[in-house]
Amino acid sequence: MRGSFYIFILFLTLQSCTKEYVQTDPLTGEALQSLTTKDSATCQISSIRQMSGKTSFNKLEYQRDNSSKVMGLNYYDSISKTVDYKLSFQYHGDTILMSKSEWLVQDPQTKNINKYFVRDTSNGILVDDILYDYKYDLPGKLVQKLIYYNYSTVPDYISKYLYDGNNLITTQLFAGDGITKLMQTDITYDINTITKPWIYLFGDAFESYRFVQGFSFGPRSTLAVKKIVSTIYDANYGNALDTWTTSFSGYVISKDQYVLQVTCDGDIQQGMGLFLGTIRFDYQCN
Amino acid sequence: MVFYFETRMKYSFSQIVTIEIVNESSLFMKKNIYFFFLLLIAFSKISAQSISRSAISFYGQSAINLKATAGQIANGSSASTSNSFVIGFQQPLNYKINVGLSLLSDTIVCGISKLIIKSGTCFAYQWFKNDTAIIDQRTDSISILSSGVYKLVGSDGLNKFDTSKSIRVTFIPKPTKPNLNSSLKDTILCFNDTIRLKSNLVYERYLWSTGDTTSNLLVNSPTSIFLRGGVRIGSTSNYCYSDSSNIITIKKNTTPIPSLLRVEDNLYSTDSKNYRWFMNNLASPVSASNVYRILYKGFYAVETSIDKICWSRSKDFIVQNAPTSSDQNNYLLSAYPNPTTGFFYLQAKLDKRYSGYMELSIVDQGGASKWNIKKYIFNENNIRLPINLKLNKGSYSIQVKLNGYKTQVIQIIAL
Numbered sequence: 001m002r003g004s005f006y007i008f009i010l011f012l013t014l015q016s017c018t019k020e021y022v023q024t025d026p027l028t029g030e031a032l033q034s035l036t037t038k039d040s041a042t043c044q045i046s047s048i049r050q051m052s053g054k055t056s057f058n059k060l061e062y063q064r065d066n067s068s069k070v071m072g073l074n075y076y077d078s079i080s081k082t083v084d085y086k087l088s089f090q091y092h093g094d095t096i097l098m099s100k101s102e103w104l105v106q107d108p109q110t111k112n113i114n115k116y117f118v119r120d121t122s123n124g125i126l127v128d129d130i131l132y133d134y135k136y137d138l139p140g141k142l143v144q145k146l147i148y149y150n151y152s153t154v155p156d157y158i159s160k161y162l163y164d165g166n167n168l169i170t171t172q173l174f175a176g177d178g179i180t181k182l183m184q185t186d187i188t189y190d191i192n193t194i195t196k197p198w199i200y201l202f203g204d205a206f207e208s209y210r211f212v213q214g215f216s217f218g219p220r221s222t223l224a225v226k227k228i229v230s231t232i233y234d235a236n237y238g239n240a241l242d243t244w245t246t247s248f249s250g251y252v253i254s255k256d257q258y259v260l261q262v263t264c265d266g267d268i269q270q271g272m273g274l275f276l277g278t279i280r281f282d283y284q285c286n
Numbered sequence: 287m288v289f290y291f292e293t294r295m296k297y298s299f300s301q302i303v304t305i306e307i308v309n310e311s312s313l314f315m316k317k318n319i320y321f322f323f324l325l326l327i328a329f330s331k332i333s334a335q336s337i338s339r340s341a342i343s344f345y346g347q348s349a350i351n352l353k354a355t356a357g358q359i360a361n362g363s364s365a366s367t368s369n370s371f372v373i374g375f376q377q378p379l380n381y382k383i384n385v386g387l388s389l390l391s392d393t394i395v396c397g398i399s400k401l402i403i404k405s406g407t408c409f410a411y412q413w414f415k416n417d418t419a420i421i422d423q424r425t426d427s428i429s430i431l432s433s434g435v436y437k438l439v440g441s442d443g444l445n446k447f448d449t450s451k452s453i454r455v456t457f458i459p460k461p462t463k464p465n466l467n468s469s470l471k472d473t474i475l476c477f478n479d480t481i482r483l484k485s486n487l488v489y490e491r492y493l494w495s496t497g498d499t500t501s502n503l504l505v506n507s508p509t510s511i512f513l514r515g516g517v518r519i520g521s522t523s524n525y526c527y528s529d530s531s532n533i534i535t536i537k538k539n540t541t542p543i544p545s546l547l548r549v550e551d552n553l554y555s556t557d558s559k560n561y562r563w564f565m566n567n568l569a570s571p572v573s574a575s576n577v578y579r580i581l582y583k584g585f586y587a588v589e590t591s592i593d594k595i596c597w598s599r600s601k602d603f604i605v606q607n608a609p610t611s612s613d614q615n616n617y618l619l620s621a622y623p624n625p626t627t628g629f630f631y632l633q634a635k636l637d638k639r640y641s642g643y644m645e646l647s648i649v650d651q652g653g654a655s656k657w658n659i660k661k662y663i664f665n666e667n668n669i670r671l672p673i674n675l676k677l678n679k680g681s682y683s684i685q686v687k688l689n690g691y692k693t694q695v696i697q698i699i700a701l
Contacts, residue, residue: 050631055623057622122639126565126566149567150568151567156566175602183664206666232664235606236548264672267671268671268672276670277672
């Protein structure tokens with residue numbers, strides 16, 4: 001009797017640890033397959049689509065060449081039915097030009113992006129020249145982002161990134177003093193659902209969320225995300241202005257562990273920009 | 287050459303005697319000799335006389351034939367003429383050659399364009415650069431204008447020669463002078479507790495006017511400072527230094543650090559005499575008073591000064607919420623999919639980026655509120671909010687406000 005009880009407990013434990021994989025792709029209605037049969041192949045995101053049933057709404061699309069290098073991106077707006085945002089990337093040595101006043105710098109060895117410059121004209125007649133300086137640790141994880149406005153020699157904002165292994169768990173955005181907190185994003189993972197390196201989950205990627213998934217900013221998380229919570233603070237008085245909470249569920253994962261679909265519920269994470277509702281991921285494998 | 291002649295006067299009172307020396311009928315030298323108050327010493331058995339010796343020096347390399355006339359030459363009667371005498375000239379038979387140089391060893395010269403080397407005495411001189419004779423360098427010194435190996439061959443004039451040590455002279459230019467703290471001109475800098483001075487250029491050696499040799503200098507008291515940058519001279523421990531940088535005068539800042547307070551859409555600085563305002567690190571000409579009108583989201587700072595020389599800067603004041611009264615931001619509101627089965631997105635496209643609150647309320651046709659939410663928008667101009675509601679079939683109004691104003695309404699159909 002006692003033995004049966006332990007077997008039952010073991011069964012329950014195994015059940016709770018077993019990931020409930022979706023066997024059929026809800027988009028195609030077909031059984032899930034591997035994206036690639038080549039062991040040496042890697043797959044990179046080629047588009048991110050917002051879905052309603054089988055209808056695709058907003059779509060971010062990366063144009064990649066045969067070596068998966070991103071040559072351009074389009075952001076399709078489902079309301080205006082136009083390409084709302086379009087970029088092409090021109091590679092000149094370590095510099096990637098997007099326009100005369102917008103460029104990236106890529107580390108020649110690691111391929112990590114270490115600088116991003118943009119002339120922000122969105123404040124009406126005011127123009128701000130903003131330099132983002134991405135700092136990596138020795139293993140190549142993004143640990144800090146320094147933001148300089150108008151050629152200031154000291155940073156005006158500082159972001160810090162904390163990891164558990166290669167999985168980002170906290171993003172903190174501070175004023176330039178490095179003490180006054182403006183925002184914090186915390187990520188909870190499902191440790192039982194291991195994926196291929198998926199997406200970047202920097203909660204403060206306001207400047208880069210459209211192109212961040214096309215380039216290298218260090219390792220990507222390899223666990224399925226369960227929840228993301230961001231808290232926005234009043235910089236001058238310290239009180240919380242708002243909290244954005246997003247739950248991730250309904251993962252559709254290929255047999256070779258690429259995330260094909262996920263459903264985000266709750267608030268949009270504005271620093272990640274794209275992920276709300278049901279999101280579909282397409283890949284290019286080389 | 288120098289020779290002496292002697293004139294003797296016997297039993298004479300004070301008088302002037304003129305001596306003329308003639309060389310082959312030409313006047314060679316004329317000299318007045320004054321004999322002073324010579325008394326006749328009659329009672330003495332000693333023969334009284336006065337003697338004057340004069341020196342004559344002259345230059346030449348040939349013999350001369352001289353005779354002297356002394357006395358009161360003007361009237362001729364009391365003058366007397368000496369016998370002729372010859373001063374010969376002879377080539378030195380045993381001239382000593384000294385080719386010792388004023389530079390004892392190889393030399394590196396920093397920052398100057400000319401170096402003079404002097405030798406010991408010889409009869410004749412010939413200087414060489416890199417074993418090639420230098421035309422017209424036949425004196426006991428040479429002005430060197432370029433790098434090379436120099437030596438001297440000296441002679442005694444009688445075919446006897448000696449060669450000096452060969453000296454390598456290397457000219458190196460001065461390093462470019464530094465600019466302190468990115469300033470070309472002499473500048474006044476202010477400090478509260480300390481200030482760090484930095485060179486704009488990298489050198490092998492730094493030499494501050496204080497004697498410090500660190501690459502940058504932390505200063506904590508009023509002073510004036512300049513810097514020279516040095517490059518190492520060869521493998522020696524010596525350095526060739528640049529000219530002095532601009533001079534930085536360090537002044538103690540007595541202006542207190544201002545602080546900022548936001549009242550509605552204005553920022554107020556603590557009181558001072560002079561004010562400079564900044565938005566996103568850009569100096570703003572909008573205000574020179576203690577009040578600044580906020581127009582945009584961003585970070586603001588004020589600098590205040592008592593004397594317009596030393597300024598103190600406030601901490602950045604971060605304006606996260608777009609101002610309410612001055613904002614001209616228009617927006618286009620839409621919802622999709624519409625009709626909806628319950629889940630839909632609300633999208634607001636703004637003219638400019640917006641930071642602040644967006645309030646939504648959904649009411650049914652009877653005016654009953656179904657849902658209210660207030661979300662903070664972080665610097666976005668394309669706001670998309672997901673709305674997941676179980677709405678009964680019917681028509682609903684979604685009312686949107688930005689920062690409590692600019693109300694817009696959109697209709698949505700629930701299926």
